[in-house]
Amino acid sequence: MNTAPLRLAMINSDGKSAPPLPDPEGVVTELYELRLRAFARTPYDQLFTELGTLDAAEAAIAAGCDAIYIDTFADYAIERVRTAAGVPVIGAGAAAVAAAGAHGRRFSVVTVWPESMAYLYDERLANCSGGQHCAGVHFFSPEDELGRLGTRAGVKARMLRRESDIVDRLAEACRSAVRADGAEAVLLGCTCMSPIAGRLAECCDFPVLDASALGQQAAFDALRCTTAPAPRARSLRAGTASRLVDTWLASGFADEPSPDECDVCVIALNDPV
Template structure:
């Protein structure tokens, strides 16, 4: 089995981080690689950056399809381009926010999301509503640390303190870490705050692996059917689809 973790930003250190986090939970015999786009923002902390990250994400899915990749994990908590990626891929495509929220709901009745900047809180809340966790997600908190500063001295302490406040003030009995760049901090934070702390990269990898094992993939008809062939122009000319990219499974 070949699972590809796609970091939708262009920062190599984060790509390496999510790759390591995914490999820790991969089953024996499962190949996990981590890639990043050839174009796009260095980090994703706004709607603008999220939109500009999607072409690079789809580029990596298309390359993975040519290489026979079995499943993909989109390693950004905004789950950018998730529906579009599912239209392109033969196998499962898992967003880390969706995966983390599902897993948190399995180990606790109420969870809080602890994310990076306050400006991203509304996106996390929007995803919780979309995925059916409006009641289970009791709060979305921000530690006000930029994505690319999560490895700076003091970042882990600030994040841990915010997670502790989520437990004490929100009544959360599970925590969802709201950024792929937090993956390496998950175990240490859980030890301190005393409730399950869910990293979406690990959760997404395990779910992708499980769906491949079950033989489940996006449907060849309906909303996730292949996009219809049509001309593209300008900077997007290379994304033109000339024929159906997925055929029905026998």
């Protein structure tokens, strides 16, 4: 008797062309794209980022997926998704922070984003198991990097091209973080850093942890967990986010120029960048 594979919905927050990990036997990972994309450069903008994430998650719930994986360090809308879903919901940030700080390991976070994005890291580290073991957060880019979102010159496009200069500089940023913090490992602070995680690990003599891969692995584990989840209040308004996004898209507002030029940096690995 054939058993249908378990379906993992990966909310594709940074526009990957494929998940970071291959599927284990009996699991199929499906990418769910965001219809509404907005870069959370401020807490105000985060509201729209979370609405787009919740909309994609509601599509996965309606499609009958067996678990939802939110592929972003910030775990956008994770608690809101959990109140709408009757299946496990895993966030890259919470899973990665827990793995980095396991057994009391002292770790540093290195992110490609500038220091103005610190509010996202403060929130995740304060609210995720293992966050107390973070020795420091290090911001790689200057503030004007946000003006290059979605362009050929942006840091994400450069990482996707695996430019040796950006790899070398980020590797040095990892080594400097460990020296400054007395840390035992570095946790990469954005899932968009996943394409160069292996290269960075080769350049360092300590663990360099890929939040995207750690999150997906935690989602695989959740699919196979037989322990019943703790009871959680369910929203009486599930589905509202998708109707709001429908209205947003129908209004034409989404076609207006974005203050971020490109709402979020979305470039597939095989795209010409």
